[in-house]
Amino acid sequence: MDDIATATRKPTVKAPGTDLLFQPYRLGPFNLPHRIVMAPLTRSRARQPGNVPSPLAACYYAQRASAALIISEATQISMQGQGYAWTPGIHSREQVEGWRQVTKAVHQANGLIFCQLWHVGRISHPALQPDNMLPVAPSAITPAGKAFIENERGEGELVPFVRPRALSIEEMPYIARQYERAARNAQAAEFDGVEIHAANGYLLDQFIETGTNQRTDVYGGPVENRARLLLEVAEALIPIWGPDRIGVRLSPLGKMNDIHDDNPEETFGYIAERLSDYGLAYLHIVNPAMEEMQNGKQPEPRALSMAELIRKKYKGTLMVAGGFQPDTAERWLAEHRADLIAFGRKFIANPDLPERLRAGAPLNKDDPTTYYGGGEKGYTDYPSLAQDRGEQPKACVDQSWR
Ligand SMILES: Cc1cc2nc3c(=O)[nH]c(=O)nc-3n(C[C@H](O)[C@H](O)[C@H](O)COP(=O)(O)O)c2cc1C
Helix, strand or coil: CHHHHHHHCCCCCCCCCCCHHHCCEEECCEEECCCEEECCCCCCCCECCCCECCHHHHHHHHHCCCCCCEEEEEEECCCCCCCECCCCECCCHHHHHHHHHHHHHHHHCCCCEEEEEECCCCCCCHHHCHHHCCCEECCCCCCCCEEEEECCCCCEEEEECCCCEECCHHHHHHHHHHHHHHHHHHHHCCCCEEEEECCCCCHHHHHHCCCCCCCCCCCCCCHHHHCHHHHHHHHHHHHHHCHHHEEEEECCCCCCCCCCCCCHHHHHHHHHHHHHCCCCCEEEEECCCHHHHHCCCCCCHHHHHHHHHHHHHCCCCEEEECCCCHHHHHHHHHCCCCCEEEECHHHHHCCCHHHHHHHCCCCCCCCHHHCCCCCCCCCCCCCCHHHHCCCCCCCCCCHHHC
């Protein structure tokens, strides 16, 4: 009998060399079925006015619910925290309601979703700030580059950054309170957890790195001071969510948004070590070797040793994102460089990415012209494998909720 049963059992279709990606993982209170996470991805399609997640966003995230965990697009914690037109917030009642429809749709599809909490600091513009005030930063240093705003005609426009205002010491407790309020709102919106966005040159990263922080008070100077705001934010959120539903994202050696650090090994090594003490759900890093890896090149030794340093200093779950292909993701898991791999652009174009990787099916190519703004095109219309086989797409926009 056994032989017959074995002979007739349908073989599990799995692409060669994706075994570790498909091993389950225990993340805080969650049993993840595999190791493929959806990275946070800004899509700039929030409903206006008010920067409210739309029913289409619920559809987009529900389509991607087979990720082991979805990390939401960066979501501003306050009006002051906004840096781009049309990104969603989590500071108004309407936004919380909008997000609740998103989390409901993801949960109905058996997914998990964390909210990425975002304050952009100097990467903003008066046109996006309350009462057209100056953006805030650790120090009054103008970033190179341009801000994306909405002009008087309602169109997106790039305009040069302005010189931000340095936060006064008296204001500092109120920054952590903005995160606290957003974290409570994320609970009201029924997220499964939150990720503190301390990467890519935004406010917390501006405090962390020497190039943007020239303060002479307890938030500037030695790394213990530059890390203070991030650690205060983490400590403010732990009583709200519990440590095992909080992640932190860092980008060691990252250059995005005109950021740099004089001694990144010391800076990020210290922070990884300190974050270990909290027993968080995970530390998430943007792969320092992303640029080379996405171009199929050998990573710089410094980038690899930075990833190794973080791995050594951080005692807990490490998630890495950036430049991965299925084979390099598998290799990083095999070499214990990461516990979870987050994919960004591949999830934009492949709503059923885990199924495609499992089957070794071809991947849709992402279209950068539809990353930001617009509607369904390039957002909810990338086909699943089932659609490739001729099935009708699932209708997932429920218009009845408003
Ligand atoms: C369109 C787009 C939007 C992004 N938005 C965010 C974001 O909101 N928050 C964030 O931390 N990273 C963001 N990133 C970075 C991604 O999370 C990820 O680190 C990056 O895409 C590299 O991973 P990949 O090579 O798998 O795409 C974004 C990237 C892209 C392409």
